[in-house]
Amino acid sequence: MRRIKDPAIMQRLALRWRSRGVRIGFVPTMGYLHAGHLSLVARARQAVGSRGRVVVSIYVNPTQFGPAEDLSRYPRDPKRDLALCRDAGTDVVFMPEDATMYSGRETGRYSTYVVEESLTRSMEGVTRPTHFRGVTTIVAKLFNLVQPNVAVFGEKDWQQATVVGRMVQDLNIPLQLVVAPTVREPDGLAMSSRNKYLDPVRRAQAVVLWRSLNHVRSRVGSSRSGRVSSAVLTREVASMISKEPDARMDYVEFFEPSTLAPQPWVMRGTRMALAVLVGPTRLIDNGLI
Numbered sequence: 044m045r046r047i048k049d050p051a052i053m054q055r056l057a058l059r060w061r062s063r064g065v066r067i068g069f070v071p072t073m074g075y076l077h078a079g080h081l082s083l084v085a086r087a088r089q090a091v092g093s094r095g096r097v098v099v100s101i102y103v104n105p106t107q108f109g110p111a112e113d114l115s116r117y118p119r120d121p122k123r124d125l126a127l128c129r130d131a132g133t134d135v136v137f138m139p140e141d142a143t144m145y146s147g148r149e150t151g152r153y154s155t156y157v158v159e160e161s162l163t164r165s166m167e168g169v170t171r172p173t174h175f176r177g178v179t180t181i182v183a184k185l186f187n188l189v190q191p192n193v194a195v196f197g198e199k200d201w202q203q204a205t206v207v208g209r210m211v212q213d214l215n216i217p218l219q220l221v222v223a224p225t226v227r228e229p230d231g232l233a234m235s236s237r238n239k240y241l242d243p244v245r246r247a248q249a250v251v252l253w254r255s256l257n258h259v260r261s262r263v264g265s266s267r268s269g270r271v272s273s274a275v276l277t278r279e280v281a282s283m284i285s286k287e288p289d290a291r292m293d294y295v296e297f298f299e300p301s302t303l304a305p306q307p308w309v310m311r312g313t314r315m316a317l318a319v320l321v322g323p324t325r326l327i328d329n330g331l332i
C-alpha cells in the first residue's frame with residue numbers, strides 16, 4: 044500500500060493508470076475509519092476487480108465545516124487508519140494537506156467553488172448553509188486528482204450522495220457513483236466518526252435515531268391505508284426524542300428519495316432523514332420506509 048500526500052503525485056499516478064486501462068475505485072473519507080468506511084472500500088474493490096486499484100482519501104476538508112462546528116476537534120488517528128486501509132486491501136491512501144488542497148485560500152488566491160443550487164436547500168443545508176458548497180468543491184477536486192471510474196459513497200449521508208450524484212450528472216463527470224448501505228452498531232446506531240464524542244449515557248440515548256426510523260416504519264406498515272401523514276409522524280418522532288434528557292431534534296423530514304422533495308404522506312418508498320443533537324454532538328441518520 045502506498046501513501047501519497049502530494050496532489051500532483053496522486054494525479055500523475057492516476058493518469059498513468061488510466062492510460063494503461065487500469066480501473067480506479069475511489070472512497071473519499073475524513074478518516075477516523077470504522078466498519079462503515081471499510082464496507083465502502085470492499086465495495087470499491089468489488090467494482091474494479093483484483094486488477095483495478097482502490098484509492099481511499101483521508102482529508103478533513105475545512106470548507107465543509109461552519110465557523111462554529113467541530114473542525115479543530117474532529118477525531119483523527121492516521122496510524123490506525125493506515126493499518127485499517129492496508130488490511131482492507133487499499134492500494135493508495137491519499138492524505139493531502141490544506142496547504143496543497145487550498146493553496147492561497149487565506150490570501151484570496153483560492154477562489155473557485157462548486158455549488159449545487161437545488162438539492163442542498165433542505166435538511167443539512169438549512170442548519171449548515173455552507174456545508175454542501177464545501178462538499179461538492181472537495182469532491183470535484185478529489186475526482187480530478189484520483190480520476191476514478193467508480194466512486195463509492197455511503198447511504199448514511201443520503202443527501203450528500205444525492206447532491207454528489209446531481210453534480211456528476213450536471214457537470215458530465217465521467218464516473219459511476221455507487222451508494223452503499225449504512226453499517227450499524229449491534230443496537231442500531233449508525234456508525235460514525237462522531238460517535239466518539241458520546242459518553243456512555245449519551246451513547247445510550249443516541250439509539251433514539253434508529254428507534255425513530257423503526258417507529259415510523261411500523262406505523263406505516265400497520266396503517267390500513269398504507270400511509271400516515273408527515274405532520275403526525277413528525278410530532279410522534281419529536282415526542283420520542285424529547286423523552287431523552289440530552290437529545291434535541293434538529294429536523295425530521297420525509298421525502299422522495301431521488302428529488303428530496305418533501306412528502307405530505309409517508310408510505311413505503313418514502314425516505315426519512317433526521318438530525319438530532321445529543322448533548323453537543325450532532326448525529327444524522329436516514330432510511331427507506
Ligand code: AMP
Nearest residue numbers: 072073074079196197199200225226234
Ligand atoms: P466521512 O468520513 O464521515 O466523511 O464519511 C466518508 C464516507 O463514508 C461517506 O460516503 C459516508 O456516507 C460513508 N459512511 C459514513 N458512515 C457510514 C456508515 N455507518 N455506513 C456506511 N457508510 C458510511
